[in-house]
Amino acid sequence: MNADAAAQRxxxxxxxxxxxxxxxxxxxxxxxxxxxxxxxxxxAKAERDDSVRVSILVEDxxxxxxxxxxxxxxxxxxxxxxxxxxxxxxxxxxQLTELEHELRGLERRQSVLEDEELELMERREAVxxxxxxxxxxxxxxxxxxxxxxxxxEEALADIAVARGRTERDRAALVEKLxxxxxxxxxxxxxxxxxxxxxxxxxxxxxxRIELDRGFLDRVARTLSTVVxxxxxxxxxxxxxxxxxxxxxxxxxxx
Ligand SMILES: [Zn+2]
Numbered sequence: 211m212n213a214d215a216a217a218q219r220x221x222x223x224x225x226x227x228x229x230x231x232x233x234x235x236x237x238x239x240x241x242x243x244x245x246x247x248x249x250x251x252x253x254a255k256a257e258r259d260d261s262v263r264v265s266i267l268v269e270d271x272x273x274x275x276x277x278x279x280x281x282x283x284x285x286x287x288x289x290x291x292x293x294x295x296x297x298x299x300x301x302x303x304x305q306l307t308e309l310e311h312e313l314r315g316l317e318r319r320q321s322v323l324e325d326e327e328l329e330l331m332e333r334r335e336a337v338x339x340x341x342x343x344x345x346x347x348x349x350x351x352x353x354x355x356x357x358x359x360x361x362x363e364e365a366l367a368d369i370a371v372a373r374g375r376t377e378r379d380r381a382a383l384v385e386k387l388x389x390x391x392x393x394x395x396x397x398x399x400x401x402x403x404x405x406x407x408x409x410x411x412x413x414x415x416x417x418r419i420e421l422d423r424g425f426l427d428r429v430a431r432t433l434s435t436v437v438x439x440x441x442x443x444x445x446x447x448x449x450x451x452x453x454x455x456x457x458x459x460x461x462x463x464x
Contacts, residue, residue: 213391215434218448220387221395221406225416227380228399231373238369243362247355254351261344268341271334278327285323289316394437398445406446409453416445430455 292313295301301309384392399405407416409429414421419442421429429438429447438447449455 211390211394211437212435213388213437215449217387217391218406218434218437218446219450220383221391221446222408222415222448224380224383224387224392224395225404225406227376227383228405231376231380234369234373234376238366241362241365243358243365246358247362250351250355250358254348254355257344257348257351261341261348264337264341264344267337268334271330271337275327275330275334278323278330282320282323282327285316285320289313289320292316391437395446398439402443402445404443404445406448407440407443409447409449409455411454414440414442414445414447416440416447417443419443426455 292309296306296309296313395405402416404416407414409415409421412420412426417440419440421441425441429449432438434449438449439445440447
C-alpha cells in the first residue's frame with residue numbers, strides 16, 4: 211500500500227503513544243499498593259483471629275469468676291446462718307459440735323475459693339492486657355490498609371489523568387492520518403503488539419531484530435511512499451534520514 215512518507219513518520223509518534231498507554235496499563239495492573247494491601251489483609255486476618263481467641267479467653271475467665279463468686283456467696287450465707295444459730299444459743303451440745311465443725315469447714319472452703327478467685331482475677335488482668343494489645347495491632351493494621359488504599363487511589367487517579375492525555379494525543383494524531391494507513395497500523399499492532407518501528411542501524415525499531423542485507427537492499431530500492439513491513443515482525447517499517455539507507459536508494463525520504 212502507499213502512504214505519504216510524512217504520514218508514515220507520524221506512525222512513530224502513534225507507536226510511542228501506544229507504548230506509553232501499554233506502560234500505563236501495566237502500571238495500573240501492577241501497583242505496589244495492591245501487593246502491599248494483600249499482604250496487610252493477610253496479616254489483619256491472623257491478627258483478628260488472635261484477637262477473637264483472646265476475647266474468648268476473657269469470656270471463659272469471666273464465666274469461671276462468676277461461678278466462683280456465686281459459690282463464695284453461698285458459702286458466706288451458710289456461714290452466717292450457722293453463726294446466727296450459734297449466737298441464738300438454742301442448739302443442743304451435739305448440734306453445737308456439729309455446727310462448729312461445719313463452720314471450720316466452711317471457713318476453709320471460703321479461703322480456698324477466695325484464693326482461686328484471686329488467681330483467676332490475676333489471670334484475667336493479664337489476658338485483658340493481651341486483648342488490648344491484640345486490638346491495638348488490629349487497629350494499626352487496618353489503618354495501614356486504609357493508608358495504602360488511599361495511596362492506591364491516588365496512583366490510579368494519576369494514571370487516569372495520564373491515560374486521558376495519551377487518548378487525546380492519540381485521537382489528534384489519528385485524525386491527521388489517512389484512515390487506510392491507520393487501519394494497516396492497527397492490523398500490525400494487533401498481530402505483533404507494535405504497529406510501526408523506525409528502521410535504524412539495520413534494525414527494526416518494533417522487534418529490534420537486525421534485518422538481512424537482501425531485505426534491506428529491497429527496502430532501499432522501494433519508493434518512500436510505499437509502505438514497507440518488517441520482514442521479521444510485520445510492523446510498518448518507517449524510513450527516515452536516520453535509517454542510513456545506502457546511496458542510490460530509489461527515493462530517500464529526507
Ligand atoms: Zn520488526
